[in-house]
Amino acid sequence: MREYLRFLVRCFRLSFVGDWRYYTWMLVLTCIALLGLNAYCKQLVSGLATTGMTDQVSWGLYIANFTYLVGMAAAAVMLVIPAYVYRNEDLHEVVIFGELLAVAVIIMCLLFVTVDLGSPERFIHLFLRFNFPLSMLTWDVIVLNGYLLINLHITGYLIYSAYRKREPNKRLFLVPFVLVAIVWAISIHTVTAFLYSGLGGRPFWNHAIIAPRFIASAFAAGPAFIVLTLQVIGRFTTHHVPVNALRLLRQVIIVAMTINVFLLISEMFTEFYTGADHLLSTHYLYFGLGEHRALVPWIWSAVGINTTALVLLYLPQRNRGLWLLNTACVMLIVGIWIEKGMGLIVPAFIPTPLGEVVEYLPTLNEVLVGLGIWAFGLLLYTIMVRITVPVLKGDLTVDTLHPTEVARMATA
Amino acid sequence: MSLRIFEGSGVGASTCGRGGPGARLGVTRRSFLRASVGAAGGMAAFAAAISPLRELTSEHIPSLEQFLQKHYKEMTPDEMEAALDRIREKVEHRYKVRPNIRDIKPMDGVEFIYALNLSRCIGCRRCVHACVAENNQSRDPEIQYIRVLEMPRGTTDINQGNHHYDRATVPDENHFYMPIQCHQCANPPCVKVCPVEATWQEPDGITVIDYDWCIGCRYCEAACPYWARRFNFQQPKLARPDEIAADPNIEASRLNPEMSYLSNRPRRQGVMEKCHFCLHRTRQGRMPACLEICPVGARKFGNVLDPNSDVSNILKTKRVFVLKAELGTLPRFFYYFDERDPTAQDLPAMEHGGVAPKAPEESR
Numbered sequence: 001m002r003e004y005l006r007f008l009v010r011c012f013r014l015s016f017v018g019d020w021r022y023y024t025w026m027l028v029l030t031c032i033a034l035l036g037l038n039a040y041c042k043q044l045v046s047g048l049a050t051t052g053m054t055d056q057v058s059w060g061l062y063i064a065n066f067t068y069l070v071g072m073a074a075a076a077v078m079l080v081i082p083a084y085v086y087r088n089e090d091l092h093e094v095v096i097f098g099e100l101l102a103v104a105v106i107i108m109c110l111l112f113v114t115v116d117l118g119s120p121e122r123f124i125h126l127f128l129r130f131n132f133p134l135s136m137l138t139w140d141v142i143v144l145n146g147y148l149l150i151n152l153h154i155t156g157y158l159i160y161s162a163y164r165k166r167e168p169n170k171r172l173f174l175v176p177f178v179l180v181a182i183v184w185a186i187s188i189h190t191v192t193a194f195l196y197s198g199l200g201g202r203p204f205w206n207h208a209i210i211a212p213r214f215i216a217s218a219f220a221a222g223p224a225f226i227v228l229t230l231q232v233i234g235r236f237t238t239h240h241v242p243v244n245a246l247r248l249l250r251q252v253i254i255v256a257m258t259i260n261v262f263l264l265i266s267e268m269f270t271e272f273y274t275g276a277d278h279l280l281s282t283h284y285l286y287f288g289l290g291e292h293r294a295l296v297p298w299i300w301s302a303v304g305i306n307t308t309a310l311v312l313l314y315l316p317q318r319n320r321g322l323w324l325l326n327t328a329c330v331m332l333i334v335g336i337w338i339e340k341g342m343g344l345i346v347p348a349f350i351p352t353p354l355g356e357v358v359e360y361l362p363t364l365n366e367v368l369v370g371l372g373i374w375a376f377g378l379l380l381y382t383i384m385v386r387i388t389v390p391v392l393k394g395d396l397t398v399d400t401l402h403p404t405e406v407a408r409m410a411t412a
Numbered sequence: 413m414s415l416r417i418f419e420g421s422g423v424g425a426s427t428c429g430r431g432g433p434g435a436r437l438g439v440t441r442r443s444f445l446r447a448s449v450g451a452a453g454g455m456a457a458f459a460a461a462i463s464p465l466r467e468l469t470s471e472h473i474p475s476l477e478q479f480l481q482k483h484y485k486e487m488t489p490d491e492m493e494a495a496l497d498r499i500r501e502k503v504e505h506r507y508k509v510r511p512n513i514r515d516i517k518p519m520d521g522v523e524f525i526y527a528l529n530l531s532r533c534i535g536c537r538r539c540v541h542a543c544v545a546e547n548n549q550s551r552d553p554e555i556q557y558i559r560v561l562e563m564p565r566g567t568t569d570i571n572q573g574n575h576h577y578d579r580a581t582v583p584d585e586n587h588f589y590m591p592i593q594c595h596q597c598a599n600p601p602c603v604k605v606c607p608v609e610a611t612w613q614e615p616d617g618i619t620v621i622d623y624d625w626c627i628g629c630r631y632c633e634a635a636c637p638y639w640a641r642r643f644n645f646q647q648p649k650l651a652r653p654d655e656i657a658a659d660p661n662i663e664a665s666r667l668n669p670e671m672s673y674l675s676n677r678p679r680r681q682g683v684m685e686k687c688h689f690c691l692h693r694t695r696q697g698r699m700p701a702c703l704e705i706c707p708v709g710a711r712k713f714g715n716v717l718d719p720n721s722d723v724s725n726i727l728k729t730k731r732v733f734v735l736k737a738e739l740g741t742l743p744r745f746f747y748y749f750d751e752r753d754p755t756a757q758d759l760p761a762m763e764h765g766g767v768a769p770k771a772p773e774e775s776r
């Protein structure tokens with residue numbers, strides 16, 4: 001126990017050590033996170049009137065980002081399945097970074113839900129009267145927190161074992177949890193999709209394809225983010241990132257994105273060919289309703305970006321290095337963010353169930369809160385990677401010294 | 413022992429041994445100074461970031477008793493009385509008016525329903541404003557529970573309704589008018605989705621909210637197919653600033669002191685509210701405020717379990733319909749047009765022209 005506390009203290013101190021690039025990156029993120037905190041404090045005082053949300057469009061940027069990030073947490077599992085189920089050795093080296101990402105991203109999800117609450121100090125009511133199993137939101141509370149705990153356990157156990165120079169007991173403490181995490185990752189998407197698709201009063205959400213599309217787009221955007229992250233880790237740390245891992249992820253993204261586009265086409269066909277009342281929200285999203293067309297440029301950008309990214313991925317790229325893959329990944333992250341964030345949440349509210357058309361535009365304060373959470377998430381992830389790399393490499397273990405302790409030796 | 417963390421990291425360089433008071437502890441003056449400046453700067457930046465919290469008032473921060481107050485259904489009579497006392501004090505403190513607030517329970521053998529005669533409604537919106545006044549709704553911004561649609565003749569498709577009609581006189585001869593408020597569904601989607609059971613259906617059919625339990629997630633607002641729920645995006649006020657400047661007592665004069673816990677007591681920022689069929693009136697034998705004000709008698713309200721009530725008669729004799737019946741929400745709010753159902757008249761029996769073909773399995 002004492003050893004564990006010492007481990008935590010040493011990790012904490014290690015997170016303050018780095019070169020100037022590290023300090024600059026962390027300083028910028030801290031500043032943005034503090035700006036976000038400041039904006040959130042203003043929101044706490046003046047209420048959600050500081051956001052662009054109204055009774056007509058009662059969910060906006062926060063819930064959109066929440067939805068997108070739940071998908072991002074899938075990145076972990078797309079590394080885990082090949083690594084543990086198909087015993088791919090290349091992925092074994094990097095799987096922990098996917099799980100760390102899941103931890104950081106789930107924390108961001110929980111923050112986005114919290115800032116969306118009108119009376120956050122009453123969260124304790126969740127423990128006192130939990131409307132389970134009727135409310136899908138309670139399911140979401142369970143699966144998100146459960147996923148956080150599972151991934152915290154897996155990553156924490158691996159890192160601490162390496163720190164103590166012990167061989168991890170894979171059969172008892174690792175593999176069962178990894179297998180649960182795979183199923184669990186699917187569940188966080190499914191439950192979050194059900195949150196929307198179960199509402200009969202919102203035709204835009206009320207169809208069965210929402211959950212499959214969630215999973216398809218998540219398995220494209222999540223691994224796309226991981227592809228970029230792994231390269232950053234490979235470049236700025238001493239950790240070895242095998243190129244084959246990236247190639248494998250490319251295959252995953254291609255399959256997932258192709259399915260996603262197919263589901264999108266099925267959805268569009270059904271909506272537009274039938275031409276029923278269902279159409280109004282979809283029509284608003286793609287073509288606008290009268291002079292109300294705020295989302296039209298966004299969604300067409302997303303369609304363009306996603307299609308181009310898919311084409312880029314399909315191009316043969318054996319001898320061209322990774323720039324083609326990286327470009328496609330950046331495009332996918334942005335494109336799916338638009339499509340599955342604002343493009344999924346906002347149109348469901350326009351028009352209202354009574355046919356009123358009121359548009360939504362996030363306010364500056366709202367955007368700052370959102371940016372703050374993103375910065376905080378990246379900050380967390382950077383610190384976790386910062387600690388994990390030397391520990392797994394065996395540079396920081398129970399009987400080696402900490403950089404700050406090296407300094408102490410030098411002065412003694 | 414060497415550590416390679418971030419190649420070329422400047423850790424070693426900054427900590428070359430220098431004597432000084434801290435040297436024994438392994439801290440050089442320079443690194444100590446640097447750490448202190450960093451920590452102080454960080455704390456200062458953090459303090460600056462959370463400085464808006466200084467403007468939090470007692471309206472935002474609950475007292476310990478309020479914070480620990482139980483869910484409506486779990487409160488003992490004593491605890492309810494204490495909760496009511498806290499509300500009395502708060503209202504008196506803010507408006508200088510002592511409210512008559514109680515927790516009025518549903519009556520046995522009563523299930524309320526509403527019926528609205530679309531042939532009579534003239535779209536004057538008096539019900540909207542009577543409701544705002546009765547239920548202490550915020551005037552800045554104004555929260556209204558009732559939305560009146562101006563509908564072109566020839567359709568009941570609400571997507572064709574005009575929400576913002578503004579005429580010198582009503583009704584317009586080319587339109588009819590359709591007021592919509594909470595339909596008090598027998599199968600309410602809003603109740604199902606609430607994660608903390610802050611909203612539920614009472615035995616008399618009214619869906620209520622415990623304003624002290626709602627966490628403000630607005631899932632119910634997304635779930636409601638009738639757009640009947642309203643959220644307090646900011647601290648509700650009973651008058652606009654310019655009205656208060658003209659008459660400082662205007663909020664007190666507007667406050668309706670006849671209140672009940674589950675209906676029209678003042679709400680706070682960050683919680684949901686909605687129509688509750690004026691339960692503080694209707695559970696005591698009175699009519700809802702929207703009905704009382706209606707100049708043309710378009711609104712009918714009563715107990716559907718009483719076979720002789722107005723509303724029971726309307727269900728029996730009029731061809732009523734509900735909005736979005738296909739969603740299975742089973743509204744307790746019925747619309748009808750003012751003509752008699754021919755089958756309810758004493759017409760002579762007539763021989764019919766044949767029956768529908770039987771289903772295949774029946775004919776086998």
